[in-house]
Each structure stands twice: as structure tokens, then as C-alpha cells.
Amino acid sequence: MSRIVFFLVPGIHLLDLAGPAQVFSTAAGLGYPYALSHISEQPQVPSAQGLPLVAGVDWPALTAEDLILVPGWRTGTGTGTGTGTPADGSTSAHADGNTGAPAAQPPIGAAALQVLRDHHAAGGTVASVCAGADALGRAGLLDGRRCTTHHDFQDELARRHPGAVVVRDVLFTVDDRVITSAGIASGIDLALHLVAVRHGPAVAARVARDMVVHTRRNGHEPQSSAMLRHRSHLDDTVHRTQNLIDARFAEPLPLTALAAAVGVSERTLTRLFTRATGLTPLRYQQTLRLERAQHLVGNGATLDAAARSVGFEDARMLRRLRARTG
Structure with missing residues (x-):
């Protein structure tokens, strides 16, 4: 005991x-x-x-x-x-x-x-x-x-x-x-x-x-997720866009579709999103994909399996993103 x-x-x-x-x-x-x-x-x-x-x-x-x-x-x-x-x-x-x-x-x-x-x-x-x-x-x-x-x-x-x-x-x-x-x-x-x-x-x-815990995290993982790190702004349009990306980040999300969903032009959405988060909508989606892939690799998944799970066609883009942030 x-x-x-x-x-x-x-x-x-x-x-x-x-x-x-x-x-x-x-x-x-x-x-x-x-x-x-x-x-x-x-x-x-x-x-x-x-x-x-x-x-x-x-x-x-x-x-x-x-x-x-x-x-x-x-x-x-x-x-x-x-x-x-x-x-x-x-x-x-x-x-x-x-x-x-x-x-x-x-x-x-x-x-x-x-x-x-x-x-x-x-x-x-x-x-x-x-x-x-x-x-x-x-x-x-x-x-x-x-x-x-x-x-x-x-x-x-x-x-x-x-x-x-x-x-x-x-x-x-x-x-x-x-x-x-x-x-x-x-x-x-x-x-x-x-x-x-x-x-x-x-x-x-x-x-x-x-305990209905969504995932067991490893010790080296960051204290706050990318979904939280970029949410301290007060722009409702950007928050609505982030809600869409958060829910479907593993899917193709064309800027045209995102802009139409929140009722603004592509140019306006890119400007508002970058000003609020420091990232473009595409870069934000890639950040979510990378973080999720890193978690999967940390729990034993191969790079190829992790890349496909988060929406990449293969591991090449995942390797580039990991090298860029490493």
C-alpha cells in the first residue's frame, strides 16, 4: 500500500x-x-x-x-x-x-x-x-x-x-x-x-x-496551448474565426471560406487577424497542427502518422515547421 x-x-x-x-x-x-x-x-x-x-x-x-x-x-x-x-x-x-x-x-x-x-x-x-x-x-x-x-x-x-x-x-x-x-x-x-x-x-x-481527461500530457509540454496563447485580444471577428479554425484545424480551410463565414473580406480578415494575434490565419492553423503533432510524436506516433493525423499530406511540411520553431 x-x-x-x-x-x-x-x-x-x-x-x-x-x-x-x-x-x-x-x-x-x-x-x-x-x-x-x-x-x-x-x-x-x-x-x-x-x-x-x-x-x-x-x-x-x-x-x-x-x-x-x-x-x-x-x-x-x-x-x-x-x-x-x-x-x-x-x-x-x-x-x-x-x-x-x-x-x-x-x-x-x-x-x-x-x-x-x-x-x-x-x-x-x-x-x-x-x-x-x-x-x-x-x-x-x-x-x-x-x-x-x-x-x-x-x-x-x-x-x-x-x-x-x-x-x-x-x-x-x-x-x-x-x-x-x-x-x-x-x-x-x-x-x-x-x-x-x-x-x-x-x-x-x-x-x-x-476522469474524462481529454489527453494525458507529458511534462515537457507548454503550460498554455496555442489556442490559449493567441486569445488575449478583444476582436470578436477574430475570435469567431479562431473558433472555426480550432474546431477544424486538420481540414483545408481556405481564406475565402473563413472570410465568408465571419462576414468580412479576405483582406480585412487577414489584417484584423494579424493585428490581434500576430499571425495570419494560415500560420495560426499551422501552429495548431504543429502543436498537436508534437503531442502525438511525444506519445509514440511516427512523424508520418502524426503529420497525416493533423492534416498534412506527408511529414515534409511537419519537419519544416519543427525546424523553424526548434
């Missing part, structure tokens, strides 16, 4: 906890030997989303087969992904919102940090989601090791822990039984990876299917 111990701190993000917990709970329901524990330094832990959590305060006996996972947090009394407002009226900082502000450091006692150190020294695995990497850094476990966190917190993590090797814009890293992941939903990817390592990719795929 492997024990998965979640160490909860005040301001914890619910999805940072719930995503990995659901993965291991689903695996346990399928007959794999996992038991989940939730430990904190206080019996009731306020979450960033307003739901209080109940946790134990006494650490269970741990073996090298067990995992300690530290979910991320946000301070303040606000809910959602915005900045919380503490009682004194000041603006709190967090690692997951849209301000780029650093996550505040919640108090973590010396005893808990020592548990993290001792567990790793005894051969156990420690992991984090989002700002939870800061706890591993405070325990001295990031020194000289590759790590990552939410893209809004990467600079701050590197500043606080200069001995850490912060890898930017990846989903998760694994370095000598220290595993760190980016924000929020990437904790699911981290947990599925651990299930795959222990029980094989077929078991991880079965867990993902039960």
Missing part, C-alpha cells in the same frame, strides 16, 4: 488538491494500492475558494513507497482567481491570477519542513503543484534540482531559491524524486505521470478515461 499525503496550507487552491487526489482515488477504486491522507498544521484549513477543509495534524508513518504532495495556495479573503483582499484592505499576492504578482509565503513550521527533508532523505518522493514548490524550496529540496511552477510565479521562485534550476513553461519536472508542476490543472498531469511510472501507461490511460 502506498500512502499519498497531501500537506495543506492556508489559502490552498482546491483544484491543486482535488486534481491529484482524484487521480490517486480513481486508481485506488480500480484496485491499485493507494491510501490518501490530508495533513496540516491546523485542523481546519481555509481554501482560496472559500471552502474550509478538515485535515489531520499528526503525520502518519511513512515509507520510501509513499508520496508527500504540497498543493499551491493563495492568500487573502477573495475567491476565484482574482487578487484577494485581506482584512486590512491591502492587496494580497498570489501565483495563479492575472497580475503576475508573487505568491505570498504562508507560515509553514520548521517541523513540517523537516518532515519533507527526512522523507526525501529516506528515499521517498515529494511533489508540489503551483506555488507549493516554494515549500519544497524552503525545505532545501530544490537546490541544484530542476523544478517548475505556475508561469506567473517562476521569476519569484527563482529569486527566493537561487540554488534551484527553474525550468520555464513546462507542465512538470522530475529530478531525483522531487517532482514539481505548474499551476492548477497540471497537478492532474503530474499524478497521471506517477501512476504511469508505477503501473504503466495503460493504467494511467484508464484513470484518465474514467
